Amino acid sequence: MSNNNLSRLKYIAVLFTGILAASIPATASAEWSIMGLGTLAGTYSVAQAINDSGQVVGNGNGVDRAFITGANGVGMSYLDTLGGGRSFASDINNAGQVVGYSFTDTGDLHAFITGPNGAGMSDLGTLGGDYSIAYGVNNFGQVVGVSSTAGNAAYHAFITGPNGVGMTDLGTLSGDYSTAYSINDSGQVTGISSISDVPVQHAFITGANGVGMTDLTTLNGGTDNISIGRAINNLGQVVGFSGFYDDFIGYQSVQAFITDAGGINISGLGTSIYSRADAVNDIGQVVGGINSYCDYCIRSAFLYSEGTITDLSLLAPVVAAGWSELSAVGINNRGQIIGWGHLEGAPGGGSRAFLLSPIVAVPEPATYAMLLAGLGLLGFMLRRGQQTI
Template sequence: MTEKLLGAKNFIVVLSTIAIASISPISNAGWIITSIGRIPGYLGSATGINDLGQVVGYSFDHTTRFGSFHAFTTGPNGKDVSIPDILGGESTYISSINNSGQMVGSTSTDNRATQVFFFDAFITGANGIGITRLEATDGARLFPVAINDSGQVVGSSDDPRTGEDHAFITGPNGAGLTYLESPDGVPISVTGINNFGQVIGYSYPSNGPSYAFITGPNGVGFNYLESLVGSTIMPRAVNNSGEIVGGFHTPGSPFHSFITGINGIGFSSLVLPPEGSYGSYAYDINDLGDVVGVMHTEDLLSRSAFFYSQGVTTNLSLLPSVIAGGWTDLNPRAINNFGQIVGFGTNGSDQFPSPFLLTYVTEPLEQNPEMEIPLPEPGTLLLTSLGLLGFRFRHRKHRYLTKGRRSRQP
């Protein structure tokens, strides 16, 4: 870790502390949940949200020949849903969005004559305007999974001619592409990147457990995380301090969500609501250290969403607004620095999951009949959350998503 990077991180921490300390507690605060809207197809979910509240996601239509994804995007605060036409693809998936509104993902077309899928990876310009193909010089197919604010993209490649896969990182705005390798030659898969270019992911040896790793800035350097002996660790997200969240399990035990310290140092199991939980997995963390994830009941028939902030865990599925809105089986996927949470859940009698936006508001809900969302400053959530303790507990079919043997998370 360079002194410049450490200095920048310390500066961010200082600024965050000042911002949090200067905000007064707000009364009459609460959570509201809104449906992002019915997207053509079924099984809809949001996959990412930036600090403007711009949301990206997909629906999956299982009635088509091979199944197809329909990507969607929104304007600020989850409004104005649109379905982009990207490179003429029949099936499009957007995996991540940054704070400029740049988006990355992949699109495919089914050549029915040859029964071959053609894949194109892409990156957009700011606010989704302009589309550029992401290409590997060796002709491998690329599957982007995350983008940071400078437009560095990470993901995996798949060479259909050789069957080899690699993890990759690009330069700013998707320019240039470098394959990442582990020092011991074990294959790796990447799952996230922060604004310093620190990349996280996991190894998948031919036998034995998976080990999580974090790199230095711009994907340089490689460090395995401290872990429990014999445990399989699947990291999911990293913030700008290098705190990592995800899930781990040891043989014979369920997944447990975890969080690390700065730069991936230290390893702690997240606090869970008590009994009746089969296992949990943390999906995202913001720069304030707020974490969202999911926990499954013992029979695996239902799930609850959790929000973890400063040692307090809240069962989001038990929020009054969630219950009143008829939402069940919430599964959060991302959180921004304003505490806005997106994911999917079941709404009322609708049998198919649909995307939601859960927002912490700073004014009484009855004063917002049009759902104009007054956002708190970053950090407000940490202060006002203490007042909520009364009800808190906190691809190979489409290889892109599950990546075959790697899909071990719940």
């Protein structure tokens, strides 16, 4: 397939995602249900990412291998490894391709991608060193993460082609360090990069297919302030957190942020000064943590939707089911949220992965009509694209 046709298909995918997202009712005022995902053979589990079918990936301490579930979080099974004893999952796309990192049979830590629904596992290699981690994957199987360069001289963000083929160095804003955390279906990437030889790092966004790297700056513009881009949606909205970092104290006054489409205009979400945003879906709903860097605070999770902040730990179904101190790290286009928390009476006392789902009204007929019209447009554009392949 030519690059032009791949770009056309990416455009169609983003267009369809927008049509689909427009058909999804808002979840800020929805009723909710929460379910624990289990632990398999271990005493704790944490969920890391979710796709639009509700498949969840994460990690636990059973046999120290990453897990994947079926649709809507049902059924947990282990993933493979790259030959070593452990694997860790970071993200999953709508085909069920999982990315993360695993020890190899030589003891090195390498990024991986699986086939659909978590089948198999392929080593993505490195940028010349002996270390790589995959953090994000889009619906074309393009993977981003961080890798050591030749001689392990530096650590740089990388991007691959579709299905994890080929690894390209994304470089840095300046200095010798960068990491990519998330990629959308246009290939726009966000993450963190050094901006000079001093230990100051800023969030970045790239253009399509990882081309070019732009500094997103920080919330108040201070020269000693840091920012981290944690996730990007198909509109190019970036979420993360920004604040001051001290080598002796750690993160101080850290606040969650969101940008406008295309990474323009960074602004705070209006959450606690100790907060972080970890995920955003295509209708701009954000989840993250409250009091994430406060040693003496009760930690919780939030949902930001249409300007409203909801403390997820205070939702009536969450409290009634015995959950507390939630950490939310993923949200899909159906508004399903994943993370981990404490479950009262759970054996072993460790954290448990959860799936929090909105119970929403059935869409009106007009909404279905919009969706069907979008599907018709998608089919027409795909047929035209096939004629030129």
